[in-house]
Amino acid sequence: MYVAVKGGERAIENAHAWLAEERRGDTEIAELSVAQIREQLSLAVHRVSAEGSLFDPDLAALAIKQARGDLIEAIFLIRAYRTTLPRFGFSKPVDTGVMTCDRRISASFKDLPGGQVLGPTFDYSHRLLDFKLAAEGEVPEAPSQEAEAGDVPHVTDFLNREGLIEEPPHGDTPPPDLTREPLEMPADRALRLQALTRADEGFALGLAYSTQRGYARNHAFVGELRIGSVPVEMEIPELGFAIEIGEVVLTECETVNQFKGSKAEPPQFTRGYGLVFGQSERxxxxxxxxxxxxxxxxxxxxxxxxxxxxAEFVLYHADNIQATGFLEHIKLPHYVDFQSELELVRKLRREAGTDQVQEAAE
Structure with a gap:
């Protein structure tokens, strides 16, 4: 048994060395730097930050490099690192109404105050391969423009003035912290939103698509989609007031949904809400x-x-780290389990064969 363990350790060390060699690739080609990943693969970096629950573009870029571009593995690395960080306090809730918007659009209202800000988007591209990128040519500079700053009211506020949309929830009760406490059912909306914001993008996309195809009676309009930077403030007890400690990039989406009303509520529009780190509008x-x-x-x-x-199906299966761990563990050694199953099947076959022989003799 000890010899097997020693042999396994050597095999694992060799596998790690081979992985490092494969990660580096052809040494005749310049090594990809963390800064290059951060700046040129920013959407991948933002996804790792969002699903890893840690907004740090440099660490997310490092994780992507270490994971050879496997984003779920990179998310795993970020979450594992996050658990080692001390917590000094809590920031105040961010105010997306003062977001410095790089992108702000509405599919419901054409004339937005401040205008529609298309920003950097694939929405209007032709999805044709650009071979100029393969030639590594210079990229033309975009026209200079100032990001929209200051108070940027939400589109749903205009509907709210006429009482046509439900009031946003208000409350001072601190929500549970999913990064420190296990998910429990039933989950209130605050907890569900936490789980969804770090859920696997592909899983969330598939579920969202299913609602559009009729599996939930969910006819939605994008009231507003905005992407930009918001300041993060923290109360300092010694000072007695909050100070700005940095800023984060966020993507916020508010949907406007049909609602026929109920016994307690009149017909009105209702809300769906999404908020994630980085530029991650999908x-x-x-x-x-x-x-x-x-x-x-x-x-x-x-x-x-x-x-x-x-809710149980969605929230218990949305986390790609939990899903990956449970799925990939079946490729690890299960020799004892399989041997017991093998002996059971052999026994059943022997018994079945004996019974068949007896029946034939009779």
Whole structure:
């Protein structure tokens, strides 16, 4: 047994060395730096920050490099590192109404105060391979423009003035911290949103798409999508007031959904909400659609059995780190388990064969 363990350790060390060699690739080609990943693969960096629950572009870029571009592995690395960090305090809730917007659009209202800000987006590109990028040519400079700053009111505020949309929730109760406490059911909306913001983007996208195809009766409009930087403030007890300690890039999406009303509520629009680190609009929109689908009970709607309406199904399967761990553990040694299954099948076959021989003899 000891010899097997020693042999396994040597094999693992060799596998790690081979992994490092494969990660580096052809040494005749310049090594990819963390700064290059951070600046040129920023959407991947933002996804790792969002699903890793840690906004640090440099660390996310390092994790992507270490993981050879496997984003789920990079997210795993970031979450593991996050657990080693001490917590000194809590920041105040960020105010997205003062976001410095690089992108701000609405699919519901054409004439936004301040105008639609398209920003850097693939939405209007032709999805054709640009071979000039392969030639490593210079990129033309974009026209200079100032990001929209100051108070940037949310589109849903205009609907709210006429009472056409539900009031946003208000409360001073601190939400539970999913990064420190295990998920428990039933989960309130604050906890569900935490789980969705760090959920796997592909899983959230699939669920959101299912709601659009009718598996939740969820007809949504994008009231507003905004991307930009917001200041982070923290109360300093010794000073007696809050100071700005930095800023984070966020993507926020508010959807406007049809609602026929209930016994307690008049017909009005309802909200779906998504908020994630970085520029991650596909994830934010998906999150908003799934958030709205999960609200069926509090709004007095019927549950039609759609997957996106099942909170336990959604929240227990959305985390790609938990899913990866459970899935990939089956490739690790299960020799004893398999041998017991093998002996059981052999025994059943022997018994079945004996019974068949007896029946034939009779």
């Amino acid at each position: 994830k934010a929109i998906s999150m908003a659609l799934v958030d709205r689908a999960l609200r069926w009970e509090e709004l007095g709607e019927d549950n039609i059995g759609a997957p996106a309406q099942d």
